[in-house]
Amino acid sequence: MTDTWVSFASAAEPPALGPLDGRYRAAVAPLVDHLSEAALNRARIHIEVEWLIHLCDTQSVPGAPALPPSDIAYLRDVVSTFDMEDVAELAAIERETVHDVKAVEYYLKRRLQEAPEGSALRDLGELVHFACTSEDINNLAYAVTIRNATTDVWLPTARALVKDVAQIARDNVAQPMLSRTHGQSATPTTVGKEFAVIAQRLQRQMRRIESTQFVGKINGATGTYGAHVAAVPSTDWITISRSFVEGLGLTWNPLTTQIESHDWQAELYSDMARFNRILHNLATDVWTYISLDYFTQVRGQGTVGSSTMPHKVNPIRFENAEANLEISCALLDNLAATLVTSRMQRDLTDSSSQRTIGVAFGHSLLAISNVQKGLAGLDVNKAALAADLDANWEVLGEAIQSAMRAAGIAGTPGMENPYERLKDLTRGAAIDAAALASFIETLGLPDDVQERLLSLTPATYTGLASDLVSFLDEIVDSSTTA
Numbered sequence: 001m002t003d004t005w006v007s008f009a010s011a012a013e014p015p016a017l018g019p020l021d022g023r024y025r026a027a028v029a030p031l032v033d034h035l036s037e038a039a040l041n042r043a044r045i046h047i048e049v050e051w052l053i054h055l056c057d058t059q060s061v062p063g064a065p066a067l068p069p070s071d072i073a074y075l076r077d078v079v080s081t082f083d084m085e086d087v088a089e090l091a092a093i094e095r096e097t098v099h100d101v102k103a104v105e106y107y108l109k110r111r112l113q114e115a116p117e118g119s120a121l122r123d124l125g126e127l128v129h130f131a132c133t134s135e136d137i138n139n140l141a142y143a144v145t146i147r148n149a150t151t152d153v154w155l156p157t158a159r160a161l162v163k164d165v166a167q168i169a170r171d172n173v174a175q176p177m178l179s180r181t182h183g184q185s186a187t188p189t190t191v192g193k194e195f196a197v198i199a200q201r202l203q204r205q206m207r208r209i210e211s212t213q214f215v216g217k218i219n220g221a222t223g224t225y226g227a228h229v230a231a232v233p234s235t236d237w238i239t240i241s242r243s244f245v246e247g248l249g250l251t252w253n254p255l256t257t258q259i260e261s262h263d264w265q266a267e268l269y270s271d272m273a274r275f276n277r278i279l280h281n282l283a284t285d286v287w288t289y290i291s292l293d294y295f296t297q298v299r300g301q302g303t304v305g306s307s308t309m310p311h312k313v314n315p316i317r318f319e320n321a322e323a324n325l326e327i328s329c330a331l332l333d334n335l336a337a338t339l340v341t342s343r344m345q346r347d348l349t350d351s352s353s354q355r356t357i358g359v360a361f362g363h364s365l366l367a368i369s370n371v372q373k374g375l376a377g378l379d380v381n382k383a384a385l386a387a388d389l390d391a392n393w394e395v396l397g398e399a400i401q402s403a404m405r406a407a408g409i410a411g412t413p414g415m416e417n418p419y420e421r422l423k424d425l426t427r428g429a430a431i432d433a434a435a436l437a438s439f440i441e442t443l444g445l446p447d448d449v450q451e452r453l454l455s456l457t458p459a460t461y462t463g464l465a466s467d468l469v470s471f472l473d474e475i476v477d478s479s480t481t482a
Helices: 025-035 037-057 069-080 084-097 100-113 134-171 191-210 226-231 237-247 263-291 316-338 349-354 357-376 382-390 393-409 418-426 433-441 447-455 465-475
Strands: 176-179 186-190 295-297 378-380
Touching (some): 025 037, 025 357, 037 084, 037 100, 037 134, 037 237, 134 263, 134 357, 134 465, 176 382, 186 191, 186 393, 186 465, 191 263, 191 465, 263 357, 316 349, 357 378, 393 433, 393 447, 433 447
Antiparallel strands (some): 176 186
């Protein structure tokens, strides 16, 4: 039956096959300038242009002219003005070469022939891609684009999220909440402390990502500078290579096969995946807190909760984030696992794998955006939190048996078997304030200890939770302003 339907694939502008280029395009659009195919090709042209300039500036190849500022400006303008018409032209060349980097070389040679009359660039066609293997260009192009996507797009968004989580912690620093270890009532905490834990965990991974070394090489077909030395043995090619890579703002790798080993990419993707998983933990916890009525979702955000039940506001932001974080982690894990391996001196599995980097970043960025929007729509339900605490006086059993232990060690008689006595009182039983007070008064505790325990409630049994949130000042704030 479907054979009779109109084919969308044949449309002049076919619909997007993937959601990042369709439904969620707006959320991930900033990545397009860094991790799309067009951005990769622009970066390749950038590397070829800068290599040509570097060879001339350093007089690495005898006869290569020192380029005047006008020629350098012309070359760099080829990169800065690279637009969709140029993308189409490059694609047409690649259909003939069936080789992406060779197409870039031919494209740049065309631009040299279009240089102003009398420009030395017209005679420098064979200096384009001089002594380079394709991976010399690719590894540097990927390093530049991944660096820019990380530092200009992903990290600022991640920092904003961590700040939001930290602010929720500060806003609710003393708001008591029943803990739910193993899903059961447990020692109370504060909303602030629980969000501070997540902020600190996210921040730790973000610091690792901020310290990433973006690595590159330019040393020929098998990393030996064989062609370089054969062509121009008098040039110090190791120094030329190092100065070029470091001039791009990258870390130079002196020891490679045909490819730069991609270990730095694997490290980055593992750190990003870990950040994702901590964020996934936040999303699932907040979803659960919403189901317990600990949080209400602010209405009026323009969303329909349920298509049939008007009272519902579904936690869709957190559910969407869960799914996208899982997709991102699957891709990041695969990249981290596969990119570190290359058969002998070279195979092309990395070429296909690296084309999914933008997708991995995109699903992470989309998830971060959704968690931010979800958190912005939350209100703490203080009444529900208070009612839950008041319904679980048995959690004070921990405090009482600990006080009994301390009193016994200090010499107070009759403090034997405190854990067992509290277990018999509280396990499987509904305990209220009166029953617990009666029990405390029978224990024979020192007066000050008894008074302290009698004044304790589930809502005040939060220990030093409020004080711990202050650690965010040194853990989070010192880095999120970067």
